[in-house]
Amino acid sequence: MASMEQTAPQMDLLRLWRDKNARAVIIQILTIAGLFFFTFWIVSNAVTNLETIGKGYSFDFLFEPAGYDINQYLIEYTNRSSHLTAAVVGLLNTLLVAVTGIILATVVGFILGVLRLSKNLLMGKIVYTYIEVVRNVPVLLWILLVHGMLISSLPSPKASVSDGWDFLGVSFLSNRGFYLPQPNPEPAFWATVIAFFLGIAGAVVFRRHARKVQDATGKILPVFWVSVAAILGLPILVFLVTGLPIVWSFPELKGFNFVGGFAIKPEFMALTLALSLYTSSFIAENVRGGILAVSHGQTEAAHALGISNSRTLQLVVIPQALRVIIPPLTSQYLNLTKNSSLAIAVGYMDIVATIGGISLNQTGREMECMTIVLLVYLCFSLLISAFMNWYNKRIKLIER
Amino acid sequence: MTDVTEQNYPPGKHPSLPPPRNMTGWHVWIWKNFFGSITNTVLTFLSIFLIWQIVPGALDFLVFDSVVNAGSRAECREIADGACWAVIVERFEQSIFAFYPEEERWRVILAFILLFPTVGILLFDGFPARAKLMKFTIAYPFIAGWLIVGGWGLEPVSTDKFGGVMLTLIIGVTGITLSLPIGILLALGRISKLPAMRIVCVAFIEFIRGVPLITLLFVASTMLNYFLPPGVQFDLLLRVLIMVTLFASAYMAEVIRGGLQAIPKGQYEAADAMGLKYWQSMRLIILPQALKISIPGIVNTFIGLYKDTTLVIIIGLLDVLGIMKTALADPKWNGLPEEVYIYTAIFFFVSCFAMSRYSLYLEKKLHTGHKR
Amino acid sequence: MSEAAIDTSGMKVTDEVVIEIQHMHKWYGEFHVLKNVNLTVNRGERIVICGPSGSGKSTMIRCINRLEEHQQGHILVDGIELTNDLKNIDAIRREVGMVFQHFNLFPHLTVLENCTLAPIWVRQTPKKDAEEQAMHFLSKVKIPDQAHKYPGQLSGGQQQRVAIARSLCMNPRIMLFDEPTSALDPEMISEVLDTMIELAQEGMTMLCVTHEMGFARKVANRVIFMDGGEIIEQNEPEEFFTNPQSERTKLFLSQILNH
Numbered sequence A: 001m002a003s004m005e006q007t008a009p010q011m012d013l014l015r016l017w018r019d020k021n022a023r024a025v026i027i028q029i030l031t032i033a034g035l036f037f038f039t040f041w042i043v044s045n046a047v048t049n050l051e052t053i054g055k056g057y058s059f060d061f062l063f064e065p066a067g068y069d070i071n072q073y074l075i076e077y078t079n080r081s082s083h084l085t086a087a088v089v090g091l092l093n094t095l096l097v098a099v100t101g102i103i104l105a106t107v108v109g110f111i112l113g114v115l116r117l118s119k120n121l122l123m124g125k126i127v128y129t130y131i132e133v134v135r136n137v138p139v140l141l142w143i144l145l146v147h148g149m150l151i152s153s154l155p156s157p158k159a160s161v162s163d164g165w166d167f168l169g170v171s172f173l174s175n176r177g178f179y180l181p182q183p184n185p186e187p188a189f190w191a192t193v194i195a196f197f198l199g200i201a202g203a204v205v206f207r208r209h210a211r212k213v214q215d216a217t218g219k220i221l222p223v224f225w226v227s228v229a230a231i232l233g234l235p236i237l238v239f240l241v242t243g244l245p246i247v248w249s250f251p252e253l254k255g256f257n258f259v260g261g262f263a264i265k266p267e268f269m270a271l272t273l274a275l276s277l278y279t280s281s282f283i284a285e286n287v288r289g290g291i292l293a294v295s296h297g298q299t300e301a302a303h304a305l306g307i308s309n310s311r312t313l314q315l316v317v318i319p320q321a322l323r324v325i326i327p328p329l330t331s332q333y334l335n336l337t338k339n340s341s342l343a344i345a346v347g348y349m350d351i352v353a354t355i356g357g358i359s360l361n362q363t364g365r366e367m368e369c370m371t372i373v374l375l376v377y378l379c380f381s382l383l384i385s386a387f388m389n390w391y392n393k394r395i396k397l398i399e400r
Numbered sequence B: 001m002t003d004v005t006e007q008n009y010p011p012g013k014h015p016s017l018p019p020p021r022n023m024t025g026w027h028v029w030i031w032k033n034f035f036g037s038i039t040n041t042v043l044t045f046l047s048i049f050l051i052w053q054i055v056p057g058a059l060d061f062l063v064f065d066s067v068v069n070a071g072s073r074a075e076c077r078e079i080a081d082g083a084c085w086a087v088i089v090e091r092f093e094q095s096i097f098a099f100y101p102e103e104e105r106w107r108v109i110l111a112f113i114l115l116f117p118t119v120g121i122l123l124f125d126g127f128p129a130r131a132k133l134m135k136f137t138i139a140y141p142f143i144a145g146w147l148i149v150g151g152w153g154l155e156p157v158s159t160d161k162f163g164g165v166m167l168t169l170i171i172g173v174t175g176i177t178l179s180l181p182i183g184i185l186l187a188l189g190r191i192s193k194l195p196a197m198r199i200v201c202v203a204f205i206e207f208i209r210g211v212p213l214i215t216l217l218f219v220a221s222t223m224l225n226y227f228l229p230p231g232v233q234f235d236l237l238l239r240v241l242i243m244v245t246l247f248a249s250a251y252m253a254e255v256i257r258g259g260l261q262a263i264p265k266g267q268y269e270a271a272d273a274m275g276l277k278y279w280q281s282m283r284l285i286i287l288p289q290a291l292k293i294s295i296p297g298i299v300n301t302f303i304g305l306y307k308d309t310t311l312v313i314i315i316g317l318l319d320v321l322g323i324m325k326t327a328l329a330d331p332k333w334n335g336l337p338e339e340v341y342i343y344t345a346i347f348f349f350v351s352c353f354a355m356s357r358y359s360l361y362l363e364k365k366l367h368t369g370h371k372r
Numbered sequence C: 001m002s003e004a005a006i007d008t009s010g011m012k013v014t015d016e017v018v019i020e021i022q023h024m025h026k027w028y029g030e031f032h033v034l035k036n037v038n039l040t041v042n043r044g045e046r047i048v049i050c051g052p053s054g055s056g057k058s059t060m061i062r063c064i065n066r067l068e069e070h071q072q073g074h075i076l077v078d079g080i081e082l083t084n085d086l087k088n089i090d091a092i093r094r095e096v097g098m099v100f101q102h103f104n105l106f107p108h109l110t111v112l113e114n115c116t117l118a119p120i121w122v123r124q125t126p127k128k129d130a131e132e133q134a135m136h137f138l139s140k141v142k143i144p145d146q147a148h149k150y151p152g153q154l155s156g157g158q159q160q161r162v163a164i165a166r167s168l169c170m171n172p173r174i175m176l177f178d179e180p181t182s183a184l185d186p187e188m189i190s191e192v193l194d195t196m197i198e199l200a201q202e203g204m205t206m207l208c209v210t211h212e213m214g215f216a217r218k219v220a221n222r223v224i225f226m227d228g229g230e231i232i233e234q235n236e237p238e239e240f241f242t243n244p245q246s247e248r249t250k251l252f253l254s255q256i257l258n259h
């Protein structure tokens, strides 16, 4: 037999290779070794290359002055601030776009998803057309188109005042941005803020109380309306009683631009609108799918038990639909956040445009800047997937 | 629920009667679909309002008040104040071929024409002599590459001359073709029993999926050269192709993993019981089934990738969107973003909508397949 | 189901009319599904409805709790006429329980929550009372120990018994069953039928679409045969099985009994 004639060490190797566990170990060792050598190779290349052009790998530049302006900042920033501050300003701008976009996209997406299912043929078709048109065109194109339309159709600040692009004479829409009156709270405004939080706390307490009352006596209390009254009504009441403690600073035309007030910049508007427009079309489809996934038998069974239409929605349909909707919804949120990096196309200063754009070009620190940007996005993703895993575990339907 | 005088029929002999007048006919149809309830009526009026607000204005702008023949934006505005399609007319050819030398464009056209039979063979079961022609689909990328890049008897064309629709298709088709096999390998790695393999694949997939494509493109354009041995330079287009492919593979891997996990465990066991080796059982038993059920997801990933090709304009490549944007910088056409972007949007809409219809058709076909 | 004859002492038919269907017609679009259906049900009756597939059995009993609308004729349940009046519909649905072929349990709620949902939100019963009552009915269908599981963890027969308990929790005076056993494996059928027999013995008014002829013989006081949307014949079970009047009934019986 052939194998008998082989020399002993070869036979051992062969036997090892035939052994299932040993082979698994060998393959894994080879994978890791290969990966290790590959990493070693590219790192040593990078070290050599950086040395030849006299660059190191250090983050010291972060503390040097950035030297460029950013037109929208949520924390104090001037062109004498450091690159690190610029990065934080960019990060906050990213978060601002992401949060605003997510809220808008969710609201619009849910409305569209429900409308798409409505019995009204006309509305169904309109929403269908909207969804198909919006999601089959690249998001970058939407950003550019919305930005282009805003810039080309909005008047200059001067014309905005003279041609009536104002709302009630206190807000002005122009190609420099949407200028709104800025509320400057007086000390007494604190009462309203406190009332708002008290309202929320009150709503939560009332909800618990209502649950207890229902458990004990069966009586169903109007939780929704009481919550609305507590969260909205109470602060408004306090606001009125304390004598409207807010001073408004109104935008006024001075020279070529407005002074005072508070501006929503056209770049921000374009980016937020386009991102939420695009994402809402995907969310609408998720919502529709989620509602359709709840079988008709479920509604029928609830009706047969005498449960009313709105309670059937609240107790049977929505809890089941949400299980289907939320996982893809979170991944849409993540997509929106990642797509906000296209800010650079319209000159909105997000994290990519600040540290990954201007700072990178000015300092020539490609490695360091890109590392920061990549890490920031990885953190977002990890946070969102951690949430998803937690949620999926919590809501998983228990089956055999 | 009015009472009609009941005629008495013997049991079992009652004829089928037409429904009462108040439940059929077009007026009932209209009532049901547009006015059945308060919400329904409100929605109908809202819809009519929306259509009335948007459609006439849009039609005026896009069609009735539009200008096709003019030499510049100013001329357009003199004729009518709708869309100035003249810019598209002038730039049409450029939007497709960009700076590809005019006398060599037949090569691009030929490569493009050959794409159709290739796609046809791949997508439709009924294609005549499909099995034999499959070899052609494998050869196609090489033929097309040779035609477009040149060499071996053809005039070489440098890649910085590439652009427009042609570049969009090059990036899209390359990314789509290469990401599938890489995605399959990654998916197999991710569900592999070997921990080291699994960790490597998970790390790769989650890293790529965790960052925006634009940052990867920045990496490709600004720092990829640092990681190569000194002196080695890569073409920018090639670097972009690599990144786009890697990016799509990670998403593809997740779609295929879904398909692999949907295959019942019994299939894996049956393959093992037949004595098939790992690769044999994957190739012959598992992958054919897994790929089949993931086709809709794969097509959706393709659509996503295809739309994402527009991002290359941010690092300076001129795809359709990029090349049309240059028209905006032209003093002659300055200030026509709507026309330019709408034209590009129509291009993308047509191709993506076609792909999504195809995916829907497949989904329906698969659905019936599974029921039986 | 045990072969021994069952105790029928609790099954009493009274004179009180609980369901009255007069000249009822229903169409699906152009399709005439139910043709001139006339049926009177007294309190305590156990009616079995059978007939070939597509004959309109489900449609008929679904009309009784207005899961389907009828277009002509009248349906009165407990003296209340079924119209589009939502109040009437709610009132009737509280009186009438229904058990479906595919159980339709709520998968996101435990067995106990499935049973207490309607009492809590419709009858406004205090939670403790609702749970006690639910446990009572769950014991009655012999699965009190499954109360805290989810429907997905139960066998088909157990799920169907939960569905019966869930309906009973609303204290209905009439129960509708639409092929409650046809989605079940043979060994689970008897556990569900036993539950239904017990219910009958307590005097519940029942309308039951089923092809379990053993059940019909033992429990029913009337068997109705439907075909083509019409009630072809109705009779006492003994008469119905031994001496069917119409040709179609004979054919149908020979088909379901000889296999």
Ligand SMILES: Nc1ncnc2c1ncn2[C@@H]1O[C@H](COP(=O)(O)OP(=O)(O)OP(=O)(O)O)[C@@H](O)[C@H]1O
Binding pocket: C028, C031, C033, C051, C052, C053, C054, C055, C056, C057, C058, C059, C060
């Ligand atoms: N929603 C509907 N729309 C249109 N036609 C329907 C609808 N539901 C039922 N039908 C038709 O009405 C007829 C009666 O259906 P039904 O479900 O009442 O029959 P069935 O006697 O219960 O049959 P099975 O024994 O199969 O359950 C069938 O021909 C069916 O195709």
Ligand SMILES: [Mg+2]
Binding pocket: C057, C058, C059, C178, C179
């Ligand atoms: Mg039926």
